Amino acid sequence: MRFLLCLLALPALALAEPAFAQDAAAESALSGADTAWMLISTALVLLMTPALAFFYGGLVRSKNTLNTMMMSFISLGVAGVLWAVFGYSLAFGDGNKWIGDFSMAFLSGVGLEADGSIPSLLFMAFQGTFFIITAALISGAVVERMRFKAYLIFISLWGLLVYAPVCHWVWSGNAWLGDLGALDFAGGAVVHINAGVAAVVAALVLGARKDYGRQAIIPHNVPFVLLGAGLLWFGWFGFNGGSALAADGIAALALVNTMLAPAATLTMWTILDIGRTGKVTAVGAATAIVVGLVAVTPAAGFVSPISSVLIGAITALPCYFAIQWRARTRLDDSLDVFAAHGLGGIMGALLTGVFAESAWNGGSDGLLFGNPGQLGIQALSIVAVMAYSGLVTFVILKVVGLVTSLRPGIPHEGMGLDIVSHGEEAYSDGEGIVLLLDEDARSSAA
Amino acid sequence: MRFLLCLLALPALALAEPAFAQDAAAESALSGADTAWMLISTALVLLMTPALAFFYGGLVRSKNTLNTMMMSFISLGVAGVLWAVFGYSLAFGDGNKWIGDFSMAFLSGVGLEADGSIPSLLFMAFQGTFFIITAALISGAVVERMRFKAYLIFISLWGLLVYAPVCHWVWSGNAWLGDLGALDFAGGAVVHINAGVAAVVAALVLGARKDYGRQAIIPHNVPFVLLGAGLLWFGWFGFNGGSALAADGIAALALVNTMLAPAATLTMWTILDIGRTGKVTAVGAATAIVVGLVAVTPAAGFVSPISSVLIGAITALPCYFAIQWRARTRLDDSLDVFAAHGLGGIMGALLTGVFAESAWNGGSDGLLFGNPGQLGIQALSIVAVMAYSGLVTFVILKVVGLVTSLRPGIPHEGMGLDIVSHGEEAYSDGEGIVLLLDEDARSSAA
Amino acid sequence: MRFLLCLLALPALALAEPAFAQDAAAESALSGADTAWMLISTALVLLMTPALAFFYGGLVRSKNTLNTMMMSFISLGVAGVLWAVFGYSLAFGDGNKWIGDFSMAFLSGVGLEADGSIPSLLFMAFQGTFFIITAALISGAVVERMRFKAYLIFISLWGLLVYAPVCHWVWSGNAWLGDLGALDFAGGAVVHINAGVAAVVAALVLGARKDYGRQAIIPHNVPFVLLGAGLLWFGWFGFNGGSALAADGIAALALVNTMLAPAATLTMWTILDIGRTGKVTAVGAATAIVVGLVAVTPAAGFVSPISSVLIGAITALPCYFAIQWRARTRLDDSLDVFAAHGLGGIMGALLTGVFAESAWNGGSDGLLFGNPGQLGIQALSIVAVMAYSGLVTFVILKVVGLVTSLRPGIPHEGMGLDIVSHGEEAYSDGEGIVLLLDEDARSSAA
Amino acid sequence: MKLVRAIIRPEKLTDVLTALFQAEITGLTVTRVRGHGGETEIVETYRGTTAKKELTEKIMLDIGVSDPVLDTAIETLVAAARTGEVGDGKVFVLPVEKIYRIRTGEEDVSAVTPIAAEASA
Amino acid sequence: MKLVRAIIRPEKLTDVLTALFQAEITGLTVTRVRGHGGETEIVETYRGTTAKKELTEKIMLDIGVSDPVLDTAIETLVAAARTGEVGDGKVFVLPVEKIYRIRTGEEDVSAVTPIAAEASA
């Protein structure tokens, strides 16, 4: 649906005068209702990045809490600016089948004229929130052991060199994956598979934390994990529902599916937990919610509500066992970004090819509704995104590693990155912390 | 207002083809603005359940934090799925005066066609979020001492056997309480009195916590309680405002009342706190906000803003003293679900019968505006809901108690249910926690 | 834009019958889409006050957490009620060039008729959320050392005597600053400069905390600060976006600018942090987000997106260094309300006079677009608000100080205000806390 | 003089305090600690990580007593802290060479004599 | 050698540390504890529950010292920690049989001699 809409909308965009004028004619094509929904959807998706900071921040040890949270928060700044400067143009500029161009760099020509039924500026911002969170998602694989400055350089490059092209392929309306008919309602491939693969590569390039596999590394604040999961779910209604780009039946379908699929995943995860250990874990519940949300992301506006219940329930199985198994390997994808986002996204993308139903989405059918070919297209898009993301992420990290070291020294890793990289502690009672007055500060720095 | 709307809408629902088609004609009756508002309202109400997890979770001792939070979170999964499978049909299916039917089980026939001015699927989801939180509300009465599996079975049965029928009575549009003209804008009776009574019964059946009345049981994290209250208030704008089912004047009235009534309750509570101990407690403020929100729930779209200030202020009194008094009894309704939701709901339902004003709501007057009969109808609906909810809750708990024990053993209760039921701790510094590698895990399980 | 809208709308308001009738004719002028957006915007702005409680609450020491949070929460009650009772009428009543009147006291005549395209009651509530948060903002300057009852009296008087008139000047549509053409889209002067100046005055009148400058006073919970910042950003989309009072292009512009400006401030702050200490602080990041939001507030609907990036980036500089410098003075503006809100608001108001662009806002140009006079008007409005707010705040505090003491005794300040003013602790493990049964309670109170 | 150091169960703290206060032993210091003894082991699971909690929450009491009070203190404490289940804890009696009261500089026995009159003020 | 164990007010910690460091006593260990002495009682209320806080926050310092340093240590500490109000705390002096420095295995006096040279590194 979405990529079709983009398809229709983009020529308009490209033709837009570079003027900043509020063109009266264009304004008349705006729908207030659609604009209202996209305004709040944009706000909702932006909230997901702080939510992610809590989801991730609660899972690490307290000495790395702020570092982990800042890996998300900093994306709100750096990736936010980069999107306006180059990212949007690279992703949605006309360009060619593979990548956009610089025609809209510095938001040149992006104004209040209608793109579909909403101001094109608003479309830019909505897409920007996706860019921000995708970069932040990767951080879950490298927490507790990546130098913050290296991380900053990495996500900046990654956003422009990996996210923008992949987004262009699928959603720009004039690129190869979209043309093939790959279905990705709100970013199963663009966001989740993409980030999930980058995460695995980053975890491999950086290597495991020094304590990994030797000590128990336990979440320091599980309520924060639940808070993050709750706010992520809330924000995801904008992520999926807003991907309809209108306040219509498809938005309603996407939103309802975004409610039902995670419910089903959570229920299935509970059953698996009871079966395996008899204990329904809270970290498991938070994980299940995210997995269900990921799984329904590519499918949200394409499948029936009951299909989304099935997608949620089915996806629980591989992700549950992948997480169990991963912890027994030497792959320190610390917060299981691949098992949750990568694998969840793959399942979602494939199941979209199975359950898509033109009776609901007004266009595309999947395997179960007589169009087995769709599954092939979905598989192709998965493979393409995985290959490209994996390869370029690897190259970027190697290059960043030439410029600056990726990891702090072992003693610094032991002290925790909050102190080392941020000069702060997440929780402090102030005891034994002595104020440095100006003179002291100077002499102590000396 | 709401039940009138439902009344009008339901025949349409019932007649809807079991097809999943996006009927072009039906689509044309959709209002984008109303859909936009109901999309976000649904998201807002869903957020209330995580919010409740924090409100409740902060009030218990840290060893039971996750257990308490999970009692809310699990409802997002289990109740969410149950609603789609049977609950919605039992509540809103045609059925008879007492209960719906299975005609819409598995969402059969619930599609994107308009129900009023929004897709009927969206109406289903909006109502589903009420189902989810009502089940979770009860948990406040049984925290720190109910086995999690017993709780799971209990809320599943309770949702289908208590919530669905009561919801049907009031809101389905073809059942006895609605027909009588009982006013319940957003769920004073259906949600709050219902949950409040079930809570008392559950507290009585389970008995008090082993430490109750012997040790001081102190909230472990008051900021979480405030966070929960803040997010609940935010979500409640969707709860009450969304119950207008449209982005119209009634929605605005409901939303404004939802802002003013808790403000008045909070102000009154502050005065009472100052008068009694001279200290304005934060737990009290959080409680006051919830009490005010509960009180205005049945009234929100029926009364003037100034009446809602009065409703908020008046309701503070009985609830404040009920909470003081309850703690001196042997009734361990641990988080005062009855005093806040039950009593608050009763006050709200009665005061709706006093302050309802057709000049604002376009239809119903209360005692003060010349229709004393309304108060009687309100009282009847309260009694009916209390009797039914109390009785059936009791029976369900007794039956569940036959199948599995409701409470953990005393030593387990002492250890805290986070470890016992979930195998996790809410806050951990990881000290002295030793990683079990596969072999150890196996031998240790043996 | 906004004040123009108000200008048009206010006669309608004033003429409205004191009746509560839902006038059919007026109703017809309502826009569902605009109403939907203003409903959610009102909810979003209300959420900012709990968000502020976390932003501020995390920055203080744990023994003052609840006191600090309650300074925000109580405003939701007291200021909420005061707004309905007198505040709205004083701010938006016809009155004269300097202040409103009591014509709409107790919401008399404020009904569901259209004010612009939304119900006037909704406009009242939206403005009420601004009143609530502005009072709460000041508390950051007096935390850890102001008696709670004195604070209650102070903010009540401040709201009516300072906020209401200043709001009237700028936004009522028939007062002097608005008439001059001062541009303040969403409250740079009314909210932020106003609160920032009041904060400095309050810090001066109260004096520094006993430990200030002698001990290191360290934030006790930085994740809460980040949570607050994240939720503030989210709520601020309603604050700025909702100030368009419609779901139109200006709302989109305001919302997008509210996303880009803080992103730029955060990026610039990161660069400054790296340059100065090499460490990107989390407290700094949270501060930067708020500074960027403040800076874009007066500008949001008047400037182009790229200008808002510049506004965000430029404002980072003075605010960053002001915060560094302030901590070396004897001015204990404890949470830097002036450096963030006052100075940020001044920068924003001036830069609005520089970057305003009629091509985007359909009316007003700034210095860069050929209208240097606008900068003078902006400067005048800044000076006027600072002078009035500073003076009246001073008088109010002195008067309150005559009635009741503003500060607790030194030993009480040492114990922390949570225990002293609220009789609670934010975090408790319950150890060594013994239940007082009724008899004990009585004898212990004696 | 002696320092009595007892490790007890957290849930027994209230009982122990009440008993000690009744025995007029009111000066004491309490520390949250964790202990390893013969208690049952606890296994926790976080995603794929399974871990054994080797330490359980305990409370440590430090009570400086003059020699005549020593036996009362120990008896009271042991009686109040006992449940009979494994994990009740231990009491160590350490010799003390000197005690000072910081406020007054008083030494030894008088340093640990509670100041009943002032206390009620 | 002796172990000096002092219980002080949390707000005095900075002063005490500064004083000790000036007296060149730099090896020490700090624990958050709670104490019951003659301090004023605090009543808390949470909804209907009223409770008495029997314990107030305190800081415990453990300082292993060689005999010659003992008196300086105690005097410095007591002077810096005193406010004159009830609740200033106590100092206990315990005999120590042996001290080891884990890093080097050094024993006794040399184990508690601060390593000034390295410290500044």
Added chain:
Amino acid sequence: MKLVRAIIRPEKLTDVLTALFQAEITGLTVTRVRGHGGETEIVETYRGTTAKKELTEKIMLDIGVSDPVLDTAIETLVAAARTGEVGDGKVFVLPVEKIYRIRTGEEDVSAVTPIAAEASA
């Protein structure tokens, strides 16, 4: 009998526990403390406030041992806790006059003898 009190690095706790358990020393109590020794100083910045962290996180172990076990205990502990970097910590050996097991009232040596049989139950 002796009380062995060791201050170690938090990251060494797991190693030390494992080593002690292997040496069949299973009764012990652990406290979170902070220490000041020769460790490198840490500077923190919060907005305009710059502060020096004088104390680093440490773990304190208290182990009551009977005299024959004393040497094993110390050797095991020191070996497992050593990294060779400044900040490894100290061991203090304090004399103990009496030990009681609260559960049974057993005294002295038998009070600190682990109850292997029950433990595995």
